[in-house]
Amino acid sequence: MVSVAINGYGTIGKRVADAVAAQKDMKIVGVSKTRPDFEARMALKKGYDLYISIPEREKLFQEAGIEISGTVEDMIDEADIIVDATPEGIGAKNLKMYREKGIKAIFQGGEKHEDIGLSFNSFTNYDDSLGADYTRVVSCNTTGLCRTLKPIDDLCGIKKVRAVMVRRAADPAQVKKGPINAIVPNPPTVPSHHGPDLKTVMYGININTVALLVPTTLMHQHNIMVELENPVDIEEIKEELNKTSRVMLVKASEGLASTAEIMEYARELGRPRNDLYEIAVWEESLNIVDGELYYMQAVHQEADAVPESVDAIRALLELEEDNKKSIEKTNKAMGIL
Numbered sequence: 191m192v193s194v195a196i197n198g199y200g201t202i203g204k205r206v207a208d209a210v211a212a213q214k215d216m217k218i219v220g221v222s223k224t225r226p227d228f229e230a231r232m233a234l235k236k237g238y239d240l241y242i243s244i245p246e247r248e249k250l251f252q253e254a255g256i257e258i259s260g261t262v263e264d265m266i267d268e269a270d271i272i273v274d275a276t277p278e279g280i281g282a283k284n285l286k287m288y289r290e291k292g293i294k295a296i297f298q299g300g301e302k303h304e305d306i307g308l309s310f311n312s313f314t315n316y317d318d319s320l321g322a323d324y325t326r327v328v329s330c331n332t333t334g335l336c337r338t339l340k341p342i343d344d345l346c347g348i349k350k351v352r353a354v355m356v357r358r359a360a361d362p363a364q365v366k367k368g369p370i371n372a373i374v375p376n377p378p379t380v381p382s383h384h385g386p387d388l389k390t391v392m393y394g395i396n397i398n399t400v401a402l403l404v405p406t407t408l409m410h411q412h413n414i415m416v417e418l419e420n421p422v423d424i425e426e427i428k429e430e431l432n433k434t435s436r437v438m439l440v441k442a443s444e445g446l447a448s449t450a451e452i453m454e455y456a457r458e459l460g461r462p463r464n465d466l467y468e469i470a471v472w473e474e475s476l477n478i479v480d481g482e483l484y485y486m487q488a489v490h491q492e493a494d495a496v497p498e499s500v501d502a503i504r505a506l507l508e509l510e511e512d513n514k515k516s517i518e519k520t521n522k523a524m525g526i527l
């Protein structure tokens with residue numbers, strides 16, 4: 191059983207911690223916090239040893255009566271691998287420390303591909319991270335694109351993709367982010383960074399994306415148009431997506447006509463934090479017009495890329511050479527369809 195530490199126990203970090211703890215071949219040996227808040231108390235309640243990323247704040251934790259086991263450097267000494275889930279750009283700064291400590295590390299999508307040198311998705315390029323020292327799990331939006339474009343490409347080939355990424359402005363708990371009442375071209379430049387980001391894990395795919403921020407916190411929504419290489423029937427596409435792991439077809443006609451209703455469905459599934467790991471594709475949106483495939487999907491940004499971090503641990507530590515077997519193990523432990 192390998193020992194995993196989480197540097198940055200936040201939205202993604204705490205979810206990855208629970209996902210790792212659910213696996214049979216790995217365990218959590220520590221998580222790091224910057225301040226003694228309710229998340230720190232929850233981490234201890236879950237049995238995770240707590241480490242501090244800002245040593246000068248040790249007194250704050252003591253005054254709060256929150257037991258800590260040391261600094262991030264101490265935590266690294268206990269682990270076989272680090273999952274860095276710090277805010278965008280901080281992971282790249284931590285890379286120097288990981289190198290000096292000689293520990294493998296997995297980063298998240300807020301880091302730049304060029305800063306880490308390798309990016310990861312369980313379905314598209316797992317093998318390239320086998321035995322690597324560092325890799326970067328692509329962001330929630332790019333993960334969402336991978337999950338549906340990969341099976342479509344395998345089925346009938348993709349000539350070109352255009353996608354409009356309607357992104358949530360903030361996560362539900364992020365009270366300082368917006369917009370509250372505006373639609374923001376973000377980035378205002380076209381194409382957005384999502385196309386190049388997808389190419390770091392789906393090599394050579396021809397894609398251009400446009401991205402917006404809208405005042406919602408629940409999910410991202412994607413509008414995808416695919417010029418297909420070879421003719422295919424829409425029922426074949428539906429069948430392929432229906433059997434694709436970490437993807438689910440939903441029907442607006444059955445009350446799942448919005449991101450809000452999809453998240454209500456996620457609550458019915460009863461996973462931790464009502465998370466939806468699967469990419470939800472509106473079945474009614476799937477259509478082929480003049481040889482071009484159209485479809486719409488929704489992405490639970492807080493959760494969809496979390497299982498990929500678990501698979502990345504197996505790849506870097508060479509616990510499983512076959513991505514399909516890792517995906518199966520991760521899914522089984524997390525109750526993913």
Ligand SMILES: NC(=O)C1=CN([C@@H]2O[C@H](COP(=O)(O)OP(=O)(O)OC[C@H]3O[C@@H](n4cnc5c(N)ncnc54)[C@H](O)[C@@H]3O)[C@@H](O)[C@H]2O)C=CC1
Pocket residue numbers: 197198199200201202203222223224225243275276277278279280298299300301328329330331361491492495
């Ligand atoms: N929130 C989302 O929807 C998604 C986020 N990501 C990526 O995941 C990464 C983490 O993002 P979130 O979990 O949303 O951020 P977050 O802000 O929720 O959590 C970050 C955690 O790191 C801690 N932290 C801050 N500075 C630190 C430092 N120097 N050392 C150690 N810990 C530190 C914070 O206190 C916080 O607990 C980013 O790269 C982000 O782009 C990827 C997919 C979706």
Ligand SMILES: O=C(OP(=O)(O)O)[C@H](O)COP(=O)(O)O
Pocket residue numbers: 278299300329330331332357359360384491
């Ligand atoms: O939108 C996201 O990534 P993206 O920039 O790849 O679209 C992620 O949800 C992270 O965004 P955040 O930095 O607003 O949390």
